[in-house]
Amino acid sequence: MTSDQKHSWSDIRELIHSRILDATYRPGDKLPRDEDLALELGCARTTVHRAMRSLAESGIVERRRKGGTIVCTDPVTRTRLDIPVTRLEVEMSGAVYAYHMVDCRHLLAPGSVTAVMGLVEREVMLNIKALHLSDGKPFIYEDRWISLETVPEILKVDLKRQNANEWLVRNRPYNRCSVQLYAEAALGEIAEQMLVAPGSALLHIERTTWLNDAPITHVRATTAPGYRLSTTS
Structure with a gap:
């Protein structure tokens, strides 16, 4: 990945998620810093931050203040909740x-x-x-x-x-x-x-x-x- 215009935060999210699924990043592992991932993937730090926030909201990773980002050892099961009319x-x-x-x-x-x-x-x-x-x-x-x-x-x-x-x-x-x-x-x-x-x-x-x-x-x-x-x- 070399262009932030060609790869959205959702692309970055799926790439990081795929690394978790294939055990590149295992449960309990500390992920690289957002700045380091941005440099590796050729995108803005804010793009990685947005991707990480989405992963955290899905219960896949945990964002710890001053402690970095950790792959959850017990991922939360997410429930679909539709918005009804x-x-x-x-x-x-x-x-x-x-x-x-x-x-x-x-x-x-x-x-x-x-x-x-x-x-x-x-x-x-x-x-x-x-x-x-x-x-x-x-x-x-x-x-x-x-x-x-x-x-x-x-x-x-x-x-x-x-x-x-x-x-x-x-x-x-x-x-x-x-x-x-x-x-x-x-x-x-x-x-x-x-x-x-x-x-x-x-x-x-x-x-x-x-x-x-x-x-x-x-x-x-x-x-x-x-x-x-x-x-x-």
């Missing part, structure tokens, strides 16, 4: 779907959203709060941030009639996704929108998508009691 989730259950946009405005993204999207500086994004209903009852309440740098065309969408979840799934492909699932007490606006008693434990799904390194959206979806999520591996 909420309307179809409801309709496939035999219920009637409805959607209500609670709020939509341009806001400076908070530090927590900026960090999880991998941005260095805070940006003005489109913040959408919306309620998805199943047979007239709250199903999912979402608090979504959309990057206007990556998805400027979202401003042309009538989000009172078409929900952002469905539009993004159909119109904005992604190649990287981060998901967090956790139970947390519903308070304030969330409890009010979900029609539950304050303090009720509900499942929250936080999801962030990117196209390469460009963030697309970050959403925190609060689900109704009894919500079920299916995965495949």
Whole structure:
């Protein structure tokens, strides 16, 4: 490899991964420094860094601060988690779907959203709060941030009639996704929108998508009691 223009970070990722699979790098081995791999492969250090980050996110290697990159001895089994279209989730259950946009405005993204999207500086994004209903009852309440740098065309969408979840799934492909699932007490606006008693434990799904390194959206979806999520591996 001699040109960073001809070989993307995904090419570098697959090359390093192939060395792990053929035992060139064995479990527990410390990999060469990013700078050394970049020199060997004829690419930028940032390209190797991006490839290593992807391998770490897949549970293949471990990035240790000041300790280099180690091949995992016990690789994590990854589960496939598709991004569903909420309307179809409801309709496939035999219920009637409805959607209500609670709020939509341009806001400076908070530090927590900026960090999880991998941005260095805070940006003005489109913040959408919306309620998805199943047979007239709250199903999912979402608090979504959309990057206007990556998805400027979202401003042309009538989000009172078409929900952002469905539009993004159909119109904005992604190649990287981060998901967090956790139970947390519903308070304030969330409890009010979900029609539950304050303090009720509900499942929250936080999801962030990117196209390469460009963030697309970050959403925190609060689900109704009894919500079920299916995965495949």
